[in-house]
Amino acid sequence: MTPPAPSRFISPPPARKAPGTLRLHYDPASTTCRPIILFASESGIPLDYNLIDLFSDENRSDWYSRLTPNQAVPLLEHDDFILSESSAILKYLADLTDSPAYPKELRTRARVNEAMDFFNTYLMRDYVYGLVYSRVLAHYRMPGQAQQQFIALHEPRAARRLRALDAMIGSKAFVCGDQITIADYFGSGIITAGELISFDLRPWSNIWRWLNTMKSLPTWDEVHAGFYGWRSAVEAQGLGIRKKQETKKEERA
Ligand SMILES: N[C@@H](CCC(=O)N[C@@H](CS)C(=O)NCC(=O)O)C(=O)O
Helix, strand or coil, X not given: CCCCCCCCCXXXXXXXXXXXXXXXXXXXXXXXXXXXXXXXXXXXXXXXXXXXXXXXXXXXXXXXXXXXXXXXXXXXXXXXXXXXXXXXXXXXXHHHCCCCCCCCCHHHHHHHHHHHHHHHHHHHHHHHHXXXXXXXXXXXXXXXXXXXXXXXXXXXXXXXXXXXXXXXXXXXXXXXECCCCHHHHHHHHHHHHXXXXXXXXXXXXXXXXXXXXXXXXXXXXXXXXXXXXXXXXXXXXXXXXXXXXXXXXXXXX
C-alpha cells in the first residue's frame, strides 16, 4: 500500500491507532522518507501513513514537536516505541518482518550497514547538501558569492564519492550483491535527490544502470509521484544545473 495523495494543509494530530499499527509520519517528496515508503510498498508491509507537510512547516507543530523534538520526518510509531532516522527505521522494519533485504549472516549484513553508512554520511554531505539542497532549499543557500564557492567546493567532493559508489556497485545488479537489500532502497532515495537539479549521473555507468534497475520496481512511480511534483516545481523555478546552462547558451546566442 502506498500513501494517500498529499493534501497540503496543517492537520490536527492523527487519531489514536489500533495496537500493533506501524504508523509512518512522512512527507512524500522527502529524500529520507521515499526509501521507507518504497521498501514497505515493495515488501507488502502495511504502514499507516500520516502526512507531515514540510512545505507548510507542519513538522514544527506542537503535537509533532512533542513526539520528536528534532521535528524531522520520517518518524515511525509502533505502539509506544517511537523511532526516528530513516536508516534505523529501514533496519527495524526489515528485522520486524524477517525481510531477506537485510541479510542475517554477519559479514553480509556488515556490508549492508557499511553501504548505508556510506550513503548517509559522504553522499548526504558532499552530494545532497553540497550540490542539491544548497540550490533548491532556501535555508541551505549561502549568501552572495559564497553560494558559488560552496558549490564549487562540493563538485569535486561529490564526484569523488560517486566514483567510489560506482566502484562499489561494479558489475553487480545491486549495491551489495545480486539481491536487493535495504541499502538499495536507502541509497536510491539519496542519489535521486540529484534529479532536483538535473544532475547528470550517466558518467558513472554502474550507478546509472543500478538506478534504472531500482526505477523499474513495480511501485517506484507511484511512490515517487510527490517527489516528481517537487522536481517539476524546482525546474520551473530554474534552480537546476541544466536550466542554468541553457540560459547561458541563450545569453551567448
Ligand atoms: N538523518 C535523518 C534526516 C531526516 C531529514 O533530514 N528529514 C528532512 C526531510 S528529508 C526534514 O524533516 N526536514 C525538516 C526539518 O529538519 O526541519 C534521517 O535519515 O531520517
